[in-house]
Amino acid sequence: MASIKDVAAQAGVSVATVSRVLNSHPSVSPDARRRVLAAVEALGYRPNTLARSLRTDQTRTLGLVISDVLNPYFTALARSVEEEARALGYSVIIGNADEQPEQQDHHVRTLLDRRIDGLLVSPADGDSPLLHDVARAGTPMVFVDRWMPGVDVPVVRADGHRAIQDLVAHLYALGHRRLAIIAGPAATTTGNERVEAFRAAMSAHGLALPDAYIGQGDFQAASGRRATEQFLALPQPPEIVFAADNLMALGALDAIRAHGLRVPGDIGLAAFDDIPWFVHTGPPITAIAQPTGELGRAAVRALVDIVEGRPPQSVTLPARLVVRGSCGERSGEPPLPASGPRSNA
Amino acid sequence: MASIKDVAAQAGVSVATVSRVLNSHPSVSPDARRRVLAAVEALGYRPNTLARSLRTDQTRTLGLVISDVLNPYFTALARSVEEEARALGYSVIIGNADEQPEQQDHHVRTLLDRRIDGLLVSPADGDSPLLHDVARAGTPMVFVDRWMPGVDVPVVRADGHRAIQDLVAHLYALGHRRLAIIAGPAATTTGNERVEAFRAAMSAHGLALPDAYIGQGDFQAASGRRATEQFLALPQPPEIVFAADNLMALGALDAIRAHGLRVPGDIGLAAFDDIPWFVHTGPPITAIAQPTGELGRAAVRALVDIVEGRPPQSVTLPARLVVRGSCGERSGEPPLPASGPRSNA
DNA sequence: CTGAAAGCGCTTACAG
DNA sequence: CTGAAAGCGCTTACAG
Numbered sequence: 001m002a003s004i005k006d007v008a009a010q011a012g013v014s015v016a017t018v019s020r021v022l023n024s025h026p027s028v029s030p031d032a033r034r035r036v037l038a039a040v041e042a043l044g045y046r047p048n049t050l051a052r053s054l055r056t057d058q059t060r061t062l063g064l065v066i067s068d069v070l071n072p073y074f075t076a077l078a079r080s081v082e083e084e085a086r087a088l089g090y091s092v093i094i095g096n097a098d099e100q101p102e103q104q105d106h107h108v109r110t111l112l113d114r115r116i117d118g119l120l121v122s123p124a125d126g127d128s129p130l131l132h133d134v135a136r137a138g139t140p141m142v143f144v145d146r147w148m149p150g151v152d153v154p155v156v157r158a159d160g161h162r163a164i165q166d167l168v169a170h171l172y173a174l175g176h177r178r179l180a181i182i183a184g185p186a187a188t189t190t191g192n193e194r195v196e197a198f199r200a201a202m203s204a205h206g207l208a209l210p211d212a213y214i215g216q217g218d219f220q221a222a223s224g225r226r227a228t229e230q231f232l233a234l235p236q237p238p239e240i241v242f243a244a245d246n247l248m249a250l251g252a253l254d255a256i257r258a259h260g261l262r263v264p265g266d267i268g269l270a271a272f273d274d275i276p277w278f279v280h281t282g283p284p285i286t287a288i289a290q291p292t293g294e295l296g297r298a299a300v301r302a303l304v305d306i307v308e309g310r311p312p313q314s315v316t317l318p319a320r321l322v323v324r325g326s327c328g329e330r331s332g333e334p335p336l337p338a339s340g341p342r343s344n345a
Numbered sequence: 346m347a348s349i350k351d352v353a354a355q356a357g358v359s360v361a362t363v364s365r366v367l368n369s370h371p372s373v374s375p376d377a378r379r380r381v382l383a384a385v386e387a388l389g390y391r392p393n394t395l396a397r398s399l400r401t402d403q404t405r406t407l408g409l410v411i412s413d414v415l416n417p418y419f420t421a422l423a424r425s426v427e428e429e430a431r432a433l434g435y436s437v438i439i440g441n442a443d444e445q446p447e448q449q450d451h452h453v454r455t456l457l458d459r460r461i462d463g464l465l466v467s468p469a470d471g472d473s474p475l476l477h478d479v480a481r482a483g484t485p486m487v488f489v490d491r492w493m494p495g496v497d498v499p500v501v502r503a504d505g506h507r508a509i510q511d512l513v514a515h516l517y518a519l520g521h522r523r524l525a526i527i528a529g530p531a532a533t534t535t536g537n538e539r540v541e542a543f544r545a546a547m548s549a550h551g552l553a554l555p556d557a558y559i560g561q562g563d564f565q566a567a568s569g570r571r572a573t574e575q576f577l578a579l580p581q582p583p584e585i586v587f588a589a590d591n592l593m594a595l596g597a598l599d600a601i602r603a604h605g606l607r608v609p610g611d612i613g614l615a616a617f618d619d620i621p622w623f624v625h626t627g628p629p630i631t632a633i634a635q636p637t638g639e640l641g642r643a644a645v646r647a648l649v650d651i652v653e654g655r656p657p658q659s660v661t662l663p664a665r666l667v668v669r670g671s672c673g674e675r676s677g678e679p680p681l682p683a684s685g686p687r688s689n690a
Numbered sequence: 691c692t693g694a695a696a697g698c699g700c701t702t703a704c705a706g
Numbered sequence: 707c708t709g710a711a712a713g714c715g716c717t718t719a720c721a722g
Contacts, residue, residue: 003699014709019701027707044478049458050404051699054395054714069424072417079414082441091455093438096427110436113394133389221621253625276566280598282627348715359693364717372691396715399698 002043010039062092063111065121069096080296097124118303125185140306144299154314156299158290166321168201180213180238182227194244224251246273268327284324347388355384407437408456410466414441425641442469463648470530485651489644499659501644503635506542511666513546525558525583527572539589569596591618613672629669
């Protein structure tokens with residue numbers, strides 16, 4: 001690979017001059033600039049970002065640690081993060097925690113070793129001493145979707161309280177009383193909050209949420225399967241299962257189908273997170289939609305604000321209920337759920 | 346951030362000695378090693394990979410450019426790539442082309458600027474002069490899933506011919522004669538090959554594939570929607586639509602539903618790529634499954650072979666047909682498709 | 691076993 | 707406007 005020296009030699013100038021034209025420093029003669037550009041072109045020269053970053057102490061790179069790449073929610077989040085970052089002149093490196101704290105920390109460390117300018121993380125289960133240290137050390141950082149109490153960094157997330165209230169009201173109106181939830185890990189904020197919001201909303205309707213109706217999941221499909229199996233083995237199974245994310249809803253569907261049961265006739269299903277496939281399941285799944293794109297963009301803006309020395313802003317956006325047929329219909333059998341075309345983005 | 350100098354000072358040795366213990370060079374006295382390790386611990390020292398890579402001219406990182414992060418197939422591929430790479434001591438940086446050649450080239454350049462040791466790419470539509478250059482320049486590279494003719498690098502991919510023959514035989518046996526395909530971009534190998542395999546298989550049954558039954562898609566959902574709309578507007582619409590990837594199948598479903606039609610009663614659907622949701626759609630979707638995890642792992646092994654100076658191997662793995670209900674049933678209405686629990690990985 | 695020194699490819703005061 | 711030189715944080719012959 002051609003280095004800046006080669007370019008300098010070919011252009012007949014010093015490396016300092018080459019560097020100046022590369023960084024569009026004003027004081028370069030038109031002639032020198034021309035010769036340098038020609039040499040760059042001729043040699044197919046590309047600056048070595050490692051060397052540049054080592055010298056300038058900035059990488060113009062953001063790290064993003066997501067909880068699970070197989071989860072369409074995080075994948076959509078990653079996409080919007082990357083777009084916004086690029087628009088602001090940064091690139092992003094993604095790490096997949098796979099819902100495992102050790103793997104999360106592994107990626108955080110790797111990212112830090114690469115000297116990223118800032119870190120976006122959606123913390124996996126449990127507390128991470130490492131993340132505390134990182135924040136304390138002053139590394140620019142923001143939490144997205146999930147956050148860790150006691151770590152003083154901006155948080156960008158969706159608030160599902162209202163949507164969960166709407167969901168419970170919807171279920172209540174349909175006549176359902178035995179509502180169960182498949183929760184995420186208690187140590188994650190989204191795991192915890194969704195259960196508590198669900199419990200509070202039920203309580204507002206005079207309904208209790210017995211322990212047997214709280215399935216312990218980990219946001220991955222297999223756990224949704226297991227929790228649903230347990231619900232179905234109960235003497236009095238729930239009428240509705242609310243999965244705290246889309247993958248656990250997938251697992252729930254697997255279990256329901258394996259038992260030869262029908263949704264919503266035998267048991268109803270609702271999910272947190274809305275994904276394009278929910279329109280096409282049999283029946284379509286009632287879900288709570290997050291403004292995923294907005295979250296990703298706001299998170300990047302907050303992080304870049306910190307990196308560039310501006311005051312960052314925590315952002316909380318509302319989630320919203322999307323009623324479909326998976327918990328039963330208010331009025332008999334519908335001829336055909338005529339939902340229009342749906343964007344994939 | 347503490348640097349190697351700080352560690353050296355704290356341990357009372359030279360930076361050379363610190364470097365030696367960090368790289369487990371044999372000739373270091375036990376005492377020096379102990380003091381260095383203590384200093385590392387005390388300072389929370391982490392080597393700066395930028396500096397190390399600049400010096401050693403290797404980054405121990407692989408670049409992966411996938412066609413679309415929103416496509417579960419690529420997301421699964423990315424996951425297996427990352428796992429295998431980690432097992433071999435490499436980390437990977439992912440770039441999302443979003444099916445756009447310019448964005449692909451952008452990521453290839455960014456990755457190269459970071460001096461990755463090798464590049465894994467699934468080329469987007471069209472020819473990329475850049476990729477030709479990269480290969481010619483001797484950068485370790487392998488194609489995965491899709492490849493570009495004329496670029497002499499190993500290819501790791503699935504062969505769908507046999508599975509497509511099986512699919513057509515299945516459709517034929519069900520009595521279907523008017524088969525349509527939603528193709529990927531003609532310039533992608535997977536776009537092209539799947540159409541040709543489909544055409545050949547039909548021809549073996551004495552069936553023609555009229556141009557009107559070839560929808561031009563781009564592997565993304567919206568194009569599947571558009572192509573299906575066009576099929577449905579035909580005087581004689583097809584009986585079956587075969588989508589060349591899962592996202593276009595999603596789009597097809599959107600269009601079919603928007604028209605108030607039923608699968609398979611009004612029109613049948615099959616897809617290349619199998620994803621967990623296909624089990625739960627109404628009805629479950631007949632699909633061609635790729636050995637995605639295997640592909641990702643084989644691609645990494647081939648790339649690392651090149652990087653480390655061993656002879657690499659191209660790999661072609663068979664895809665296989667998974668028959669479900671979306672093209673009709675051989676024998677009346679089944680009581681319940683009793684598919685067992687399904688792994689998400 | 692250990693350290694001084696060179697050098698990887700850049701950027702950026704400093705002097706002219 | 708331009709170049710020589712220092713220095714970012716490492717690694718690695720070289721000499722001892």
